[in-house]
Amino acid sequence: MSALDELKATHAPLHELTATWQDGGQISFDELRALHDRAVVAAHRHYCETIASYRTLASDLALTECRDADVIRAELSSTDDAFKSYDDAWIDAGDYTAMTDWLRSVCSTPITIDPTSITTIQEWLDALEAAGLKLWFSSGTSGHLSFVPRDELAARSLDRQIASLMGRVLRGPAAAARFDAVLMSFKGGRQGLASAADKVASVTNRQTFLYDFAITPDGVRAAAKGDPAAAADFRRRTVDELPERYEAILQALRRSAVDGRPALMLGAPFQVADICQRLEQTGERLSLDPGSLMFLAGGWKSFAGVQLSQPELLALVADRLGITRVLESYGMTECSTQMPMCEHGRFHVPPTLWPMVVDEALRPIDGHGRGRFGFSDPFATCFPGPFITGDEVELTLEPCACGLSGFSLVGGIRRLPGREVKGCGGVMASVRG
Numbered sequence: 469m470s471a472l473d474e475l476k477a478t479h480a481p482l483h484e485l486t487a488t489w490q491d492g493g494q495i496s497f498d499e500l501r502a503l504h505d506r507a508v509v510a511a512h513r514h515y516c517e518t519i520a521s522y523r524t525l526a527s528d529l530a531l532t533e534c535r536d537a538d539v540i541r542a543e544l545s546s547t548d549d550a551f552k553s554y555d556d557a558w559i560d561a562g563d564y565t566a567m568t569d570w571l572r573s574v575c576s577t578p579i580t581i582d583p584t585s586i587t588t589i590q591e592w593l594d595a596l597e598a599a600g601l602k603l604w605f606s607s608g609t610s611g612h613l614s615f616v617p618r619d620e621l622a623a624r625s626l627d628r629q630i631a632s633l634m635g636r637v638l639r640g641p642a643a644a645a646r647f648d649a650v651l652m653s654f655k656g657g658r659q660g661l662a663s664a665a666d667k668v669a670s671v672t673n674r675q676t677f678l679y680d681f682a683i684t685p686d687g688v689r690a691a692a693k694g695d696p697a698a699a700a701d702f703r704r705r706t707v708d709e710l711p712e713r714y715e716a717i718l719q720a721l722r723r724s725a726v727d728g729r730p731a732l733m734l735g736a737p738f739q740v741a742d743i744c745q746r747l748e749q750t751g752e753r754l755s756l757d758p759g760s761l762m763f764l765a766g767g768w769k770s771f772a773g774v775q776l777s778q779p780e781l782l783a784l785v786a787d788r789l790g791i792t793r794v795l796e797s798y799g800m801t802e803c804s805t806q807m808p809m810c811e812h813g814r815f816h817v818p819p820t821l822w823p824m825v826v827d828e829a830l831r832p833i834d835g836h837g838r839g840r841f842g843f844s845d846p847f848a849t850c851f852p853g854p855f856i857t858g859d860e861v862e863l864t865l866e867p868c869a870c871g872l873s874g875f876s877l878v879g880g881i882r883r884l885p886g887r888e889v890k891g892c893g894g895v896m897a898s899v900r901g
């Protein structure tokens with residue numbers, strides 16, 4: 469059996485465990501561990517065969533023949549720098565031949581495009597997508613973008629897992645359709661929040677977007693780098709037109725209230741705060757249908773000077789919009805799933821992901837506890853899956869009162885000192901002005 473086939477053979481049982489987990493069933497820790505160990509060893513063989521940068525690292529450590537899952541996770545996890553390990557000057561110079569060569573070194577999929585006439589990042593993404601490789605981008609405050617490649621198989625895995633988590637909340641396609649989607653994001657674009665908004669839009673039958681056009685990596689990069697000249701049109705449509713765009717969001721919410729249809733809102737915490745504060749200024753209160761839902765995305769890291777605490781925002785949302793069901797999840801572009809937050813404030817790790825915490829030397833700590841969050845993702849079939857984030861968490865196997873079994877993160881998520889603030893919230897904040 470090829471290494472990739474061996475890796476893919478773990479997917480069906482992991483999906484089955486996830487279905488049991490979602491229904492509140494108990495999953496076997498030993499079975500979960502055995503599946504993930506098998507997946508990591510198969511993935512290691514696959515990456516050694518097909519990803520040049522990974523093979524070089526494994527070879528330097530004399531680990532290309534390693535079949536020990538713990539050693540592979542400890543020695544061969546990449547950090548969040550890996551997906552931005554290109555030279556930013558290449559983009560400034562429009563050198564997409566160099567960018568393509570870099571992408572080849574971190575991706576298992578053969579890349580066949582001719583990059584010589586490409587002049588923008590979006591054109592590069594479009595050319596890659598036409599050749600069967602989708603490239604997700606994310607940005608930190610520095611504007612040095614991260615790129616995560618997904619071929620058809622990897623993109624399908626991501627889509628399936630997000631759809632399954634969303635289905636649990638929305639309870640089936642028929643129920644989902646009755647929501648009015650009010651999406652404080654872009655309409656399209658390969659960025660986390662925009663992808664989530666697209667997914668929500670696809671299952672509802674009335675949608676309003678804050679930005680009714682796709683997010684582009686060129687615009688986000690220029691905005692984050694504080695380069696208004698390079699992003700004049702993007703800034704005009706995102707920053708200068710923001711008051712009218714917020715008004716369109718409010719109009720959509722008023723319409724849902726009048727029609728008695730539940731709203732399904734999606735936005736970063738500071739955007740939701742902006743909307744509520746606009747209502748506060750005019751003394752307006754919306755009584756949305758009690759079945760309305762809000763997905764908060766992008767995290768609580770402080771952006772653009774917004775200092776509202778979570779309880780303060782939830783109180784504001786209940787008061788001004790009448791929405792009491794507020795959901796959150798934790799995830800990142802480099803990961804094929806999301807970790808939903810339960811009513812007890814824990815982020816639960818779906819069985820499709822194997823979580824770990826590492827110490828300052830990036831070695832997994834024994835057992836569980838507090839440390840830098842990492843994971844191995846067996847659905848990362850075309851880029852290295854063992855990954856260490858820049859976030860500090862507390863990982864536990866202690867049961868949660870909500871009934872979901874398996875691993876969870878308790879006590880919130882903190883960005884490690886020295887790591888740039890990153891996430892969908894950062895992307896949205898960079899276009900706030």
Ligand SMILES: [Zn+2]
Binds near residue numbers: 810870872
């Ligand atoms: Zn819970």
